Amino acid sequence: MTKTAEKVDTVTIRFAGDSGDGMQLTGTRFTSATAAIGNDLATLPDFPAEIRAPAGSLPGVSGFQLHFADHDILTPGDDPDVLVAMNPAALKANLGDLAPGATVILNADAFTSQNLKKARYAADPREDGSLEQVRVVEVPITTLTVGALEDVPDLNKKQKQRAKNMFALGLMSWMYSRPTAPTLEWLREKFASQPTVAEANIAAFEAGWNYGETTEVFDHRYEVAPAQLPSGRYRQITGNLALSYGLVAAADRAGLRLFLGGYPITPASDVLHELARHKSFGVQTFQAEDEIAGIGTALGASFAGQLGATVTSGPGIALKAETIGLAIAVELPLLVLNVQRGGPSTGLPTKTEQADLFQAVFGRNGEAPLPVIAAATPGDCFHTAIEGARLALRYRTPVIVLSDGYLANGAEPWRVPDVDDLPDLRDDAAFTTEPNGPDGEFLPFLRDEATLGRPWAVPGTPGLEHRIGGLEKAEGTGNISYDPDNHHRMTELRQAKVDRIADDIPPLEVDEGEGPGPRLLVLGWGSTYGPVAAAVRAARREGHAVAHAHLRHLNPFPANLGEVLARYDRVLVPEMNLGQLRTLLRARYLVDVQGYNRVRGLPFTTRELVEAIAAQLTDVDADR
Amino acid sequence: MSQTTELPTLTKKDLTSDQEVRWCPGCGDYAILSTVQSVVPELGGPREDLVFVSGIGCSSRFPYYMDTYGVHSIHGRAPAIASGISASRPDLKVFVMTGDGDALSIGGNHLIHALRRNVNLTIVMFNNQIYGLTKGQYSPTSELGKITKSTPAGSVDHPFNPVSVALGAEASFVARSIDNERAHLSEVLRRAAEHEGTAFVEVYQNCNIFNDGAFDAVRGNKEQQIRLEHGEPIRFGADGERGVALAGTGELTLVDVAAVGEDALLVHDAHREDPGLAFMLSRLAHTPTGPTPIGIFREVSRPVYGQALQAQIDDAIARRGPGDLAELITGRDSWEV
Numbered sequence: 006m007t008k009t010a011e012k013v014d015t016v017t018i019r020f021a022g023d024s025g026d027g028m029q030l031t032g033t034r035f036t037s038a039t040a041a042i043g044n045d046l047a048t049l050p051d052f053p054a055e056i057r058a059p060a061g062s063l064p065g066v067s068g069f070q071l072h073f074a075d076h077d078i079l080t081p082g083d084d085p086d087v088l089v090a091m092n093p094a095a096l097k098a099n100l101g102d103l104a105p106g107a108t109v110i111l112n113a114d115a116f117t118s119q120n121l122k123k124a125r126y127a128a129d130p131r132e133d134g135s136l137e138q139v140r141v142v143e144v145p146i147t148t149l150t151v152g153a154l155e156d157v158p159d160l161n162k163k164q165k166q167r168a169k170n171m172f173a174l175g176l177m178s179w180m181y182s183r184p185t186a187p188t189l190e191w192l193r194e195k196f197a198s199q200p201t202v203a204e205a206n207i208a209a210f211e212a213g214w215n216y217g218e219t220t221e222v223f224d225h226r227y228e229v230a231p232a233q234l235p236s237g238r239y240r241q242i243t244g245n246l247a248l249s250y251g252l253v254a255a256a257d258r259a260g261l262r263l264f265l266g267g268y269p270i271t272p273a274s275d276v277l278h279e280l281a282r283h284k285s286f287g288v289q290t291f292q293a294e295d296e297i298a299g300i301g302t303a304l305g306a307s308f309a310g311q312l313g314a315t316v317t318s319g320p321g322i323a324l325k326a327e328t329i330g331l332a333i334a335v336e337l338p339l340l341v342l343n344v345q346r347g348g349p350s351t352g353l354p355t356k357t358e359q360a361d362l363f364q365a366v367f368g369r370n371g372e373a374p375l376p377v378i379a380a381a382t383p384g385d386c387f388h389t390a391i392e393g394a395r396l397a398l399r400y401r402t403p404v405i406v407l408s409d410g411y412l413a414n415g416a417e418p419w420r421v422p423d424v425d426d427l428p429d430l431r432d433d434a435a436f437t438t439e440p441n442g443p444d445g446e447f448l449p450f451l452r453d454e455a456t457l458g459r460p461w462a463v464p465g466t467p468g469l470e471h472r473i474g475g476l477e478k479a480e481g482t483g484n485i486s487y488d489p490d491n492h493h494r495m496t497e498l499r500q501a502k503v504d505r506i507a508d509d510i511p512p513l514e515v516d517e518g519e520g521p522g523p524r525l526l527v528l529g530w531g532s533t534y535g536p537v538a539a540a541v542r543a544a545r546r547e548g549h550a551v552a553h554a555h556l557r558h559l560n561p562f563p564a565n566l567g568e569v570l571a572r573y574d575r576v577l578v579p580e581m582n583l584g585q586l587r588t589l590l591r592a593r594y595l596v597d598v599q600g601y602n603r604v605r606g607l608p609f610t611t612r613e614l615v616e617a618i619a620a621q622l623t624d625v626d627a628d629r
Numbered sequence: 630m631s632q633t634t635e636l637p638t639l640t641k642k643d644l645t646s647d648q649e650v651r652w653c654p655g656c657g658d659y660a661i662l663s664t665v666q667s668v669v670p671e672l673g674g675p676r677e678d679l680v681f682v683s684g685i686g687c688s689s690r691f692p693y694y695m696d697t698y699g700v701h702s703i704h705g706r707a708p709a710i711a712s713g714i715s716a717s718r719p720d721l722k723v724f725v726m727t728g729d730g731d732a733l734s735i736g737g738n739h740l741i742h743a744l745r746r747n748v749n750l751t752i753v754m755f756n757n758q759i760y761g762l763t764k765g766q767y768s769p770t771s772e773l774g775k776i777t778k779s780t781p782a783g784s785v786d787h788p789f790n791p792v793s794v795a796l797g798a799e800a801s802f803v804a805r806s807i808d809n810e811r812a813h814l815s816e817v818l819r820r821a822a823e824h825e826g827t828a829f830v831e832v833y834q835n836c837n838i839f840n841d842g843a844f845d846a847v848r849g850n851k852e853q854q855i856r857l858e859h860g861e862p863i864r865f866g867a868d869g870e871r872g873v874a875l876a877g878t879g880e881l882t883l884v885d886v887a888a889v890g891e892d893a894l895l896v897h898d899a900h901r902e903d904p905g906l907a908f909m910l911s912r913l914a915h916t917p918t919g920p921t922p923i924g925i926f927r928e929v930s931r932p933v934y935g936q937a938l939q940a941q942i943d944d945a946i947a948r949r950g951p952g953d954l955a956e957l958i959t960g961r962d963s964w965e966v
């Protein structure tokens with residue numbers, strides 16, 4: 006290589022184009038090459054709900070942001086250093102997110118008067134001064150792509166143009182010194198059955214690379230050294246993939262078969278797709294006629310002795326509420342995974358939000374408590390799914406596991422755990438095979454004294470035939486009971502069973518940082534982990550004392566939570582909702598918890614959280 | 630699942646639970662319960678492999694009275710819950726006990742999808758043409774003009790014909806019987822339970838409290854019962870003097886056997902691949918006010934959902950070997966730090 010490489014420690018780039026331009030694929034591929042180098046990384050795919058909004062229009066813009074570094078990072082980055090904009094709409098939709106001095110690589114061919122009109126530009130932004138704050142590099146990406154494919158036979162111009170995303174990928178790969186071999190190999194494999202298409206994409210990718218190397222526009226390239234992550238074997242993983250693997254792992258560690266009843270819904274469908282591929286693990290997937298049947302089949306499978314699970318997003322949970330109530334009443338293990346998205350109603354299907362916490366904790370008729378837990382990062386979805394299975398099996402209860410759109414599609418390097426280090430769930434999953442009553446009878450609602458869980462006797466077991474149902478049951482026998490005192494007792498027992506879990510989970514750990522004892526605690530849950538942790542780091546760098554803690558268990562809370570909250574003058578809970586955890590904490594602990602709340606469909610930026618922290622600190626000082 | 634080598638012969642008593650039956654005295658449900666308890670032992674399987682699943686409604690109390698595994702689930706959802714049991718455990722014998730409101734109104738979607746999937750289930754739908762447990766509202770099988778608490782001026786809802794619905798939903802076994810026709814009901818239920826796939830049986834059931842006599846035109850009136858027997862010409866009446874023939878217009882008509890001759894009668898073929906004729910038979914009596922076909926309308930063989938699902942798993946394991954968890958989670962692109 007002839008051009009020199011400048012070493013940088015962190016870079017954020019964003020690919021943006023039309024939904025049909027293949028930006029998600031381009032971003033994902035760049036991510037894989039980045040993971041292979043050993044950088045730490047975090048991604049933020051951001052795409053419209055429409056499969057193909059009108060070409061060239063603003064609603065049709067699809068983006069993929071990637072933050073990578075030579076040290077550990079926690080977020081997909083606030084504002085991109087480089088924006089690749091494949092058309093005017095992509096430029097317009099993303100320009101506002103750029104800091105002054107950022108680089109914008111434009112596909113000059115796409116800046117036709119027609120496209121400018123579709124993007125609702127009155128004048129060409131390249132000529133009216135609106136790009137003054139950024140460094141603009143115009144590249145005729147489409148022309149160069151078609152030119153590079155001159156010798157590729159059997160493809161018309163339109164088909165050749167379609168490879169332009171690979172040109173962009175090649176150029177960016179050159180610019181940031183990404184290895185080319187994995188991408189070339191991937192292209193060959195992906196288009197193995199269409200050799201011409203493979204050839205075209207490879208030629209476009211190489212043309213992009215060579216363009217960077219030869220054109221005078223770029224006088225040097227960049228290098229980002231591998232990050233020093235804790236040792237181990239790493240892979241790249243998204244939240245939905247980790248959730249799927251977590252379910253397979255949980256069933257494996259429990260010695261059960263996994264049964265997933267589901268119904269297509271964004272952004273949860275990938276879990277259904279992924280699990281459908283793992284039949285060699287005995288996994289059964291059942292695409293039901295609706296969300297209700299999705300959970301109905303899963304509960305039936307649980308009754309029959311499988312690890313029953315259902316995966317959906319908020320509107321699907323609304324439909325499943327009645328069956329979750331039945332699962333609480335019949336006290337069977339069941340995993341209910343909610344990949345949250347913007348609401349209410351259909352809301353923002355492809356955007357992230359964490360506004361289903363109330364729904365998870367309270368969203369059923371009657372007194373219907375169940376454990377609720379939430380994943381913090383894409384990789385953490387794996388361990389959270391296993392924790393959900395542990396609680397479901399040990400306490401014979403449905404468990405709601407919360408993820409969200411950001412975790413679902415976001416990627417990060419993940420240290421692959423040693424299978425032998427995963428919890429052994431076999432005892433928790435043990436079926437009852439012998440009668441348990443004093444007179445040799447079977448009492449399906451005679452509880453385990455430690456967990457208050459009831460016996461799991463599956464059909465096919467002789468002598469343990471029994472009936473369960475949604476009507477209130479008599480303690481012990483499980484026969485229908487309308488007795489007032491029995492109902493009160495059973496209601497308390499179901500609550501006590503869930504409350505007891507507080508003693509079976511780790512106490513909340515607080516990271517106090519170094520230096521003087523902080524007076525402000527920032528408490529997060531779910532996918533805000535990355536932005537909150539990054540903001541706390543940044544605030545500390547600015548000399549502030551801030552404590553940070555993160556909740557995985559949202560019902561019940563860790564046993565020490567009240568005591569932790571009482572230790573600080575101020576508690577700040579940033580949430581992508583209007584203050585749901587804050588309300589729960591205030592009600593439960595009578596602490597005047599403060600919130601920072603935004604529902605923009607996007608994860609928090611580090612910057613806004615640093616500002617929120619600073620504002621709280623000013624308040625604390627004023628109170629002194 | 631069960632390891633029993635020599636099957637103990639079950640008796641009706643073995644299947645009777647210790648729970649007091651709480652249907653109204655005189656309700657047709659009693660006869661159905663008694664018939665099911667007599668027929669199931671004839672199937673020969675062990676008691677622990679039997680599962681009865683129901684929804685909500687009078688008929689859905691059924692599982693409590695059977696000393697087998699059972700789930701009294703949610704209004705309308707029994708076919709879904711039972712599908713999960715059956716699909717994941719093809720070794721079990723799973724029954725769905727349901728009513729006309731449960732199966733055709735709130736649970737209509739689950740019913741038709743269970744039927745088209747052909748999950749191994751025996752669905753017994755007690756049709757009393759009324760909501761009993763909620764005290765007498767018109768149901769999706771109530772006749773037009775029905776006066777009930779929720780339709781004081783008469784129902785303006787066109788009713789379903791359950792057999793037509795099941796046939797339209799691709800069901801592989803569809804039958805109809807009557808609560809108090811013990812021999813007929815026994816035979817239909819036995820055949821339904823032995824069917825591989827989803828069997829749908831509509832049972833005319835008298836609700837003597839809220840819809841007494843709804844089926845009197847055929848219930849206890851053998852002359853009006855058009856008994857379908859596979860391979861036999863379709864005849865009915867006191868001495869089989871009437872019959873069913875295919876008219877030149879392509880429609881089924883009720884005829885006098887003496888007038889048209891026996892050769893003109895339609896010979897019932899429950900095994901026909903095409904459900905068209907079975908559907909036409911179901912339309913002979915849209916509501917049971919005149920001569921009404923009972924018996925097995927359709928009985929064909931189709932791949933069974935749970936078995937097909939299991940076959941894919943067996944095939945995957947045969948080709949790739951049982952899954953290796955460490956290999957799965959490590960994936961193909963991993964690196965060492």
Ligand code: SF4
Pocket residue numbers: 651652653655656657658687688757761762835836837838839
């Ligand atoms: S209300 Fe009707 S269907 Fe229900 S138990 Fe009474 S008689 Fe039977």
